Amino acid sequence: MPKQNERKLPYIEPTIRTIIGVYVTACGILFYLHPDQRWIWIFLLAFAGVNLLISAATGFCIIEKSLKLLRFRSELDEITELNKARAAAEARADYLNTLSLFDEVVIELSLRGCIVQVSDCWGKLLGGSAGLITGQPDTCLADYLERDDRPLLEEGLAKLRGGEQDTVSVRFRLQRQDGGESWVEGRFTLHRQEGRIQGIRGVLRDITESYLQEKRITQMALHDALTGLPNRILLEDRMDRAICQARRMSQRVALMFVDLDNFKQVNDVYGHKAGDQLLLAVTKCLQESLRESDTLARWGGDEFVILVPEADNLDSVRALGERLLESVHKKLFLEDVDAYISLSIGAAMFPDDAESCEALLIQADKALFHAKSQGRNNIQLFSSLQSQGLVDKEFDLGSRLRAAVRQGQIQVHYQPLVDARSGCIQGLEALARWHDEKHGWVGPGTFVHMAECLGLIHALGQQVIEQALAQLRRWQEQGLSLRLSVNISKRQLFSPDFVHMLLRLTEQHAIQPRQLTLEVTESLAMQDAGQAAACLAELSKAGFVISLDDFGTGYSALSHLHEMPVNELKIDLSFVRRIKTAGGRSMVQSIADMGHALGLCLVAEGVEDGESAQILREIGVEVLQGYYFGRPMPAAACHDWILQRNCVRRESTEPLGGQPTSASNNLRSAMG
Structure with a gap:
């Protein structure tokens, strides 16, 4: 054994040295005893021979010792390498065990993308066991990906192999063994050893929660x-893309502004929950009528926008709009909401009407504005309106109306209400008038409807009431005792603070509520008879006089009239104009008889000549109004007119009918 030789080797050299010493000593003694020179040569030759033998023996021992040392060193190196390899394996195992504490998967791939080794978290990520895929060199990572995501991984690994990138990051979905899917972010890099590429290493991280x-x-x-529809941001992005593609392909893009008619009424009467339900129903109805390539977006409130890429022509856009109108009319029905729902649509076309997204939106909005002004429930195309010169004028008029209402430029004119028997002034009706610097006098039929479409009717109505009450106070201070009639819009009637506002204004101007007659159109009162009756009862209880305007245009009112706390009926001018005919007189007579039976006062508007006034007197109508007696006049002119007539009915501050209907009296009693 090597260790035994190592123990003998240290005694060889001292022994040789001892022999040489003894030999040299013996030679010296002989030379001293025998000074004869020949002995000297004999000894020298003998010494050289012995020295040679000793050197050879010593060299042999040294060589043998060196060889044994080399063999021992080689064995030591092998043991050291084995220990290093064992330590590296243990360190690698410890490293992998440490990685298993994290939620990330360490994976080693071949250059072809096949799985060589993975950490234990692979099983958790895959919803199974890591052992299912180890030992299968042909199993590629891409096999576990969703089919649509595999090209992304292959592209990333190709960039690594080609040296285009040092690291790549890829997001993909893994097909879990439990049937689900995991969103994973993988980061990969090349694995090199001694400058040579050995494979690909990476880290996989589950990002499902963060991705969702x-x-x-x-x-x-x-x-x-x-x-859940696209909002303005997403819509504008899709518009940009659609217009860019249309420019390249020489195509058209249509944009449609859709407004839900009567939505504010549903919100005010039935509440916001019903309004939300209505918006969802409209959304579903519109989506069913559109192509997959079309975009339906919510612009805000009750407005929607429809983007139609690759539109054919104006006729196809109009046909789509009419299809949407018909679809809503036929399909839309809300439980517990008795309201007529319709759409107003304005459309514009790229590049015919505009060259940019912003301009296209503006033109479509102008067309929508015109659709509302035409009575709603219709579609208007910007191109058609522009050829008629209508769009810019209406849009400009709407903008100027906004400014006029905001700056308080709406005026109030007054038209006399005359006692049919005495001819004395019974009261005055306050009527809104607007004079614009650019367009001159704008008729109430135009700007009142426009104010409703623009959401300005509440502010406009309040301005009229405030001006009228202030003027009534001035007349009262001048000794004129008059009763004032004002028209009430549906938004005012159903406003929760309307009664409080009226009481505050009457108190501010020292006016008694009984001096103020509130005229509500029959159609408005019948839109929701129950809600309207409750609102009118509250106003009547506060002391205001209630007049049902335009009576006779909606026959549904007859069945609900006895439930309404009404003081007077105002016969619509369409009947008054036919009063000279047998049929017209018969109709007005029937209305008058019914009103008198309910204890109501009858007021006829639109009286334009003496003959009509005489027939109405004979029928029994108490109050007359029309151009025959006086046109609507500014306050100063009306004051002069009153002074010229010099006939103001002293009891004019009392309700014309004296008392509300019997049914309304019962309703008042029920309310305490």
């Missing part, structure tokens, strides 16, 4: 919370 959260945030940022 990111998706939810994106959904919230780009979609409407209620309907």
